[in-house]
Amino acid sequence: MRYSEARAGRIFVVRLEQDDVLHESVERLARKERIARAYVLALGALDEGSALVVGPKDGKVDPPIPMRIELKEPRELAGVGTIFPDEEGRPMLHMHAATGRNDTSVTGCVRAGVRTWKVLEVIIHELTDNPAIRKRDAVSGFELLEPEP
Numbered sequence: 001m002r003y004s005e006a007r008a009g010r011i012f013v014v015r016l017e018q019d020d021v022l023h024e025s026v027e028r029l030a031r032k033e034r035i036a037r038a039y040v041l042a043l044g045a046l047d048e049g050s051a052l053v054v055g056p057k058d059g060k061v062d063p064p065i066p067m068r069i070e071l072k073e074p075r076e077l078a079g080v081g082t083i084f085p086d087e088e089g090r091p092m093l094h095m096h097a098a099t100g101r102n103d104t105s106v107t108g109c110v111r112a113g114v115r116t117w118k119v120l121e122v123i124i125h126e127l128t129d130n131p132a133i134r135k136r137d138a139v140s141g142f143e144l145l146e147p148e149p
Contacts, residue, residue: 004147006037009126016120019047022079022110023093026122030083030091037091037127042079044120046099048072052108063141069106074117075099079110083124086134086143094134094143 012033016025026040050071056064081095097114098107134143 002147004130004132006127006130006132009038009128010035011126012122012124014122014124016044016116016122018116018118020116020120022046022114022116022120022122023095026083026093026095026124027091029124030093035083035091035124035126036085036089037130037132038083038124039127040079040081040083040093040095040125041123042077042081042095042097042120043122044077045117046071046075046077046097046120047115047117048074050075050114051112052097052099052106052110052114053112054106054108062139068112069108071099071106073101075101075106077114077120081110082145084132084134084145087136092134092143094145 053066054069055067077097077099079095079097083091086092095110132147133149135146137144
């Protein structure tokens, strides 16, 4: 385990509206407001045509081959994630969300493209005085969190 300490910074209360793309909207706001690091909560609904990354095809293969699922109808959504800068200093959202409709549930990473249905409420709590970044891992290809680069 590796870790670093951070302090609580500003808190942003955000309302995403119809067709706003979750990760694009959050990253755009982070750039505008100069939010380098944060934790993020999202609550609301996604629209048809949204997609999630739902796991590797084979957990023993590097680099992993992602599995993607397209969602064909609006679904409830609850997500949690973090923002940390990549090696070029760009804020990157890493968020996983649980989605549901009727008696089915799909959970996955939102980077495949989650479009807002009506409204998504997003809370961004900035983390300050912290050096953590995301660095590309040569084996997996993932942008992995380095708490103390």
